[in-house]
Amino acid sequence: MKSGLKRSNAPIFWALFGGGGMLSALVGPMLVFITGIAIPFGLLLPEGAMSYPKMLAFAQNWLGKAFVFAVIALFLWHAAHRIFHTLHDVGIHAGVAARLICYGSAFVATLVSAYVLLGLGF
Amino acid sequence: MSKRRPYVRPMDGWWKKNPYFVEYMVHEGTALFVAAYAFTLLVGLVRLGQGEAAWNGWLEALKSPLSLAFHAVLLVAILYHTYTWFKIMPRTLPPIIVGGKKLAPATITGGGLMAALVASLVLLGLVWRIAQ
Amino acid sequence: MSESQKTIEIEVLRYNPETDQAPHLQVFQVPFADDMSVLQGAQYIKDHLDGSLSFRWSCRMAICGSCGMMVNGEPHLSCQTFLRDYYPARVRIEALSHFPIERDLVINMEGFIDKLESIQPYIIPKEKRSLAQGEYLQTPEQLNAYEQFSSCINCMLCYAACPQFGLNADFVGPAAMALLHRYNMDSRDGAAEERMELVAAEEGVFNCTAVGYCSEVCPKQVDPANAVNINKTNAAKDYFLRFLSPKGGSK
Structure with missing residues (x-):
């Protein structure tokens, strides 16, 4: 076995990448359709579905x-790892800036x- | 003296040289759209935290034609992410043995896509119920 | 060459370390027959047109793994790739991508040999048996668990297909990982934890971005991408669970 091998910390980022990739693959397209197309334009779902009281109640439910x-965190960790x-x-190597x-x-x-x-309360 | 002088070829533009790599870069590129969507939601969440007026402003912004076009592009890109995510899955998962035989790659990809369809319909159903 | 003889143009990436600063392309007119492999095309050039052309070959039947080259930019065993599939267009042959070129189509495979050695490609018995105890028995299911990964012929097409190896030559890479997995999956072997040190290292599996092209070009359906990615899961388990059960191989 080669000596001086250093354990990679990639599993942390890889696990977040995988989790976010799986979640976005499962529900990503439907979420985009619901929040960006269906509700704002009243297609299939009523415009009121994202009214302030409804969304506040949703975000206050645990x-x-x-x-x-x-969705927000895992999608972003997925994207960050891939990018x-x-x-x-493309030749911009693992620098601190990247x-x-x-x-x-x-x-x-x-x-x-x-x-x-957390600020929105329970 | 050794006459050896191994030549290392540069990697510049490698992803343009094979259609397989072009497709790889395209499906890796879907990450930009996943990030764009997550940031859109994050802005919405922050606006929600700022109160009713701020939230309604965000909702109003979603109704612009520009936002519709933006979300249409997101939808296409993230659908492609879904397709490619499950397409590569037979290569990333450990073998799944059913009845003593390895599950075929097409079955794994198909199963993944079916799971996405079911999850999406459940999500739509839940939102529909909340909307009532 | 008779009047009616068909010919095909073969463009070869030439490199002579003694005279050339960089590789360059040279076109040869080669008599074409329906049953000619790309390797036979190269052999015709060497025998009749330019004896200095260098390339490796041996068995001509896709089992020795020595005649791999880039054919029109894709890694192929040149003995089982046929000129008729390109005729009448010109065919371009180059040394396997991502490896240093020693001369013409001959690559430097020292790095690959070192990697093969580093994975301990032999059975390290789980439990020692004396001769009197007889052979190690294995069921067909136990054989199935690793057989696919034991079909590798070390042709290195998968390395020529792996951009991550091209970008970082230290990456252990597909074939070596497939062979490592072959031994880990063998019911007689007990060294998976020892090999984990390399799997989980910075040179290990996490260089892979699941391009998957290695498995596409493999002439023996080894599916090295699967071996690499299964070991990502194994390495991640080892990473997170090593604190619970202090026996992970990696330091």
């Missing part, structure tokens, strides 16, 4: 909170969504 948090690797693919932009923005967005969701 299950709703968990769903919103999982980071794509940068490597890491900060990709994973840093996912991290900040995770904190912001957690902060807002």
